[in-house]
Amino acid sequence: EAGVAQSPRYKIIEKRQSVAFWCNPISGHATLYWYQQILGQGPKLLIQFQNNGVVDDSQLPKDRFSAERLKGVDSTLKIQPAKLEDSAVYLCASSPSIAGGRAYNEQFFGPGTRLTVL
Amino acid sequence: AQSVTQLDSQVPVFEEAPVELRCNYSSSVSVYLFWYVQYPNQGLQLLLKYLSGSTLVKSINGFEAEFNKSQTSFHLRKPSVHISDTAEYFCAVKRNTGFQKLVFGTGTRLLVSP
Structure with a gap:
């Protein structure tokens, strides 16, 4: 079974530029997550x-970050314009379905995209 | 809201020595607890989890963790580490009801040397 795919693996841009990341989850997984992992911190x-519906975007800086999952499969995360503090690894994860009640569904993570903003 | 504290940012050990990576959590509701491992240039992998039942949980590669509700801890242990265990280890928590969000600690880098 193929894992979560992400591209690009590395990206270097200058501040105020735009950037987009792509994620393809494990086939059949209904739930998709985007995390930001700043150096020295845990993923957020x-x-x-x-x-294709948003469940939680409470920690997304909506003035500059946007994400979509139009067909309910792959997803893109965009930053426009980028700031220095956006330098981080952006992780995508997927799980079979959202876990409600006391159910638990394991999240499977992709390798991440390392973004450096100069 | 839930939070996780990993007090040790880095733990250096010699090969075949025992190791303990500490994790404490805070939550007003019941939670599930997890340890994830991240090898260099790779994504996170689930190492072990506590959902319910026995408070001692084990992984296939010799790690174990014990849920201690009174001390709100979920420390990770291994009696004898290998060079290949060198990685970043993240403790995480999520509430066990309703829509659940994983909350991660800041991570502990385990450095195993010969």
Whole structure:
């Protein structure tokens, strides 16, 4: 079974430029997550999709970050314009479905995209 | 809201020595607890989890963690480490009801040397 795919793996841009990241989850996984992992910190959830709907985007800086999952499969995360503090690894994860009640669904992570903003 | 504290940012050990990576959490509701491992240039992998039942949980590669509700801890241990265990280890928590969001600690870098 193929894992979560992300591209590009590395990206270097100058501040105020735009950048986009792509994620293809594990086939059949309904839930997709984008995390931001700043150096020295744990991953922080930016946005969570259930199919093509947003479940949680409370920590997404909406003035500059946007994400979409139009067909409920792959997803893109965009930053426009980028700031120095956006330098981080952006992780995508997927799980079979959203876990409600006491259910638990494991999240499977991709390798991440390392963004450097100069 | 939930939070996780990993007090040790880096733990250096010699090969075949025992190791303990500490994790404490804070939550007003019942939670699930996890340890993830991140090898260089790779994504996070689930190492082990506590959902319910036995408070001692084990991974296939010799790690174990014990859920201690009174001390709100979920420390990770291994009696004898290998060079290949060198990685970043993240403790995480999520509430066990409703829509759940994983909250991660800041991570502990385990450095195993010969």
